[in-house]
Amino acid sequence: MMDEGTELSFTIAQIVQRFKGTHLHSQLERQAKECLHRPDIKLESLKDDVRKFLKVSGWERKLQNAVCRELHIRPPPGHPAAPPEHTKEPLAYMRKAQASWEKRILKSLNSMCAELGVPLAHKRPLPEQRELSNKWNEMGTDEPDLSKFRPVYAPKDFLEVLISLRNPNLDYSEEVSSQSHWGLIQVPLHIRDIPKMRETCPELTLTTGQLGIDDHPHIPSDLFESEHVRLGKRVLSEQDSAAAQQYSRQGCPTGQRAELWALILNSTNEPEDIMHYEQLKAGVLQHDLLVDNLIYKDVKLTANNDDYYFVFEDFLYQVLLCFSRDTTVLEHFNYNSATPPKSYIQGKEEGDEYAVIYPPNGVIPFHGFSMYVAPLCFLYNEPSRLYGVFREMYMRYFFRLHSISSHPSGIVSLCLQFERLLQNHLPQLFYHLREIGAQPLSIAFKWMVRAFSGYLSTDQLLLLWDRILGYDSLEIVAVLAAAVFAFRAENLMEVTSLASAEAVLADLSTLKVMPLIQIFVFATVI
């Protein structure tokens, strides 16, 4: 362990290193140079004057927001001597499990490739490029034959892998006591219980105003709302990421959410962002990838049949096809337990020099992937802006929902947290469901893998995601999953089969998430 001072200076040095050569860096430099011509910059107090200028002109804030973003995605500080794979995932058995899962996915992708005789990628002939360019805004009207393609994997397959995870250092034979875990996840990880959640989320107490709770016992809701809207305007005018994040813990007003989220994520829509998006689009037009078919198929199978999201079919293609080609996404593998899959140029299967990352962003879409984008379509109607926000959401949160890691927001921890919450606070229910062969996680897993997208009504989903951003954590997803079981406990106690338990929990679109979460965290007797 390092002492605090060393750790801080180490962090600063790392961030400074990362900023060198970025666009922001050169912009700041230019601004500083240009301001020298201003009359209020004096030679005697040059340093202070330039600093003051950068502050007043808003550039300091931009730098702050960029630092803020770095701190978000930075892995927790490890020992400087630790090997790099430790920053991806400190536990060896997790790394191993992730690696063998990746191997499986890649094998499945490659065999589909071989079976169908479709190359992983090919350059489109010019007429085809033109045609695609013309129908860029209406790709949904195309009805390609996708019957041969199947999703590389579905959440169910992934759950099986998580269930089989074991910690080799733990003697499982000893642990058959009343303390034993009834759930499916059998690895010991540090997760937050209710008292810890209360400490982490003090803003969710029963006495604090919340957007998403109409009948508040202490605060008239319209009064809170108008005050909160006013505060939101101030946060936006200050353009401060950290303030926006704190604000989001009590929920974002519908009319301000789009801007607030972009601010929290430090996702801008400057000319260079738009240009980046256009370049990705050009990449889509030039090359046809096998994964495109998986994306088409997924949109057709999920969002396109969804009452809320079918309207946005074309936006989903415009975002997801570009995403698959965006190599800036690779950056997140620095702190993701996963490693980007590699394929080999045809005929040169041997030798790493011919290996290329495939797909270029390193992310193989699975069944339901498009649901990470779909809710964002309610907020942004420009594809480039929608794209930027989605990419940042993915690189901060969503990737954790389908990689095996010990991170508190990782899917393994969420599953374990869900099961623990249920076992500790609703033991009778858990026991009953387990006895009838309806393991709670086998029902809740699909909700958590999608962060509830496609299961809640959109307004409720956005209120939930407000808190993900606000607390910079996915744990609230596990809490909600447990709260849903608690809310329907009475009905669940009466069911006698997995199918009927699933039926009780089939429709979540009428749930109001904030009251559920609040009551579960702050009104449960502990």
Next chain:
Amino acid sequence: MAGKVKWVTDIEKSVLINNFEKRGWLQVTESEEWNFYWMSIQTIRNVFSVDTGYRLTDEQMVNHFPNHYELTRKDLMIKNIKRYRKELEKEGSPLAEKDENGKYIFLDFVPVTFMLPADYNLFVEEFRKSPSSTWIMKPCGKAQGKGIFLINKLSQIKKWSRDSRTSTFMAASSGKEAYVISLYIDNPLLIGGKKFDLRLYVLVTTYRPLKCYMYKLGFCRFCTVKYTPSTSELDNMFVHLTNVAIQRHGDDYNHVHGGKWTVSNLRLYLESTRGKEVTSRLFDQIHWIMVQSLKAVAPVMNNDKHCFECYGYDIIIDDKLKPWLIEVNASPSLTSSTANDRILKYNLINDTLNIVTPNAEIPDCRWNRSPPKEALGNYQVLYDEEQALSESADRDRDLRSRSGQSLGSKGSRSSSVRPTPATWK
């Protein structure tokens, strides 16, 4: 209350029958004594016709007004709205104020429309003002998108020109069907790149005084084919028409959602992307349109006390978030295209019956038409003329007592002009 309600319907839809049965009502045939008849618009014509009609008793109720077509036939609706504006103008009403281009500020809510062949010359004059515009031709008497087509050249509607040798009444006699031609809204609001229209339901229990209710659960109907305003696609009807009856024939029709999106989705989307204020203004304007269209026909409507009516309003929103009234249907479809649709329509009928047959008892057409708030279900009061009058009387009294205070600028869309208190708020 003595006896069960005896009901008849000539529309065999489960959403109706289930609702009647749920109330324990008795099904009878048309030739027996009945209390409640949910009928098609063909049947209502016979009920009130001079030759075949019969006197309804105090204990009988029907779901149409005798001359509902004053509102629900495209040509008559336009005629009534035009007349209503002129009358307001004559009275010097602030509602009839016009802007510098001679357009009504508050009453310009239907696309420019003409009757053909009757108004052919007027139409030509208007067409020449903006020859690049697209117009939509609709037969006056048909529904569900039948017989509709788009034109952008005069030659395409030559058939409807009125030459000197034929009479004005030719339309009826020569088989040349009467049409209305309306300026096509060529800048519709697109969501996800797709065009849509709104279907909203309004219940009227009496026209004089006007009492109407707005159903909260309307929906947007999306085109399954992408919208491009180029004329080459004029022929592809699917792009332009959002009627489910038509969309269903498109290849892309989805049986899960049927291309329908709830109004609450629309509101969430608009508030998120455009802000709360403009969204609220849009919905206020939609309510305003409904009330004004009903006021426009109220004087000519036969306000028979045995009647109520549930209308389907079709509205298109343009990209400046201005709503346009396209048409009003007297018998909105009760066919359910999806599971959600079925629930919506079942509830619509349920809530309608709760208002017009209080406590599911045998109707008494002399009822006070003031249902308690709890009985409204998903309906909300859109306009209650009695209440509005008494409130404005109160306001006048207030004003007199606080002399010197103005009512706010005249002609602005403030509450002084728009009847807010007794309405949808």
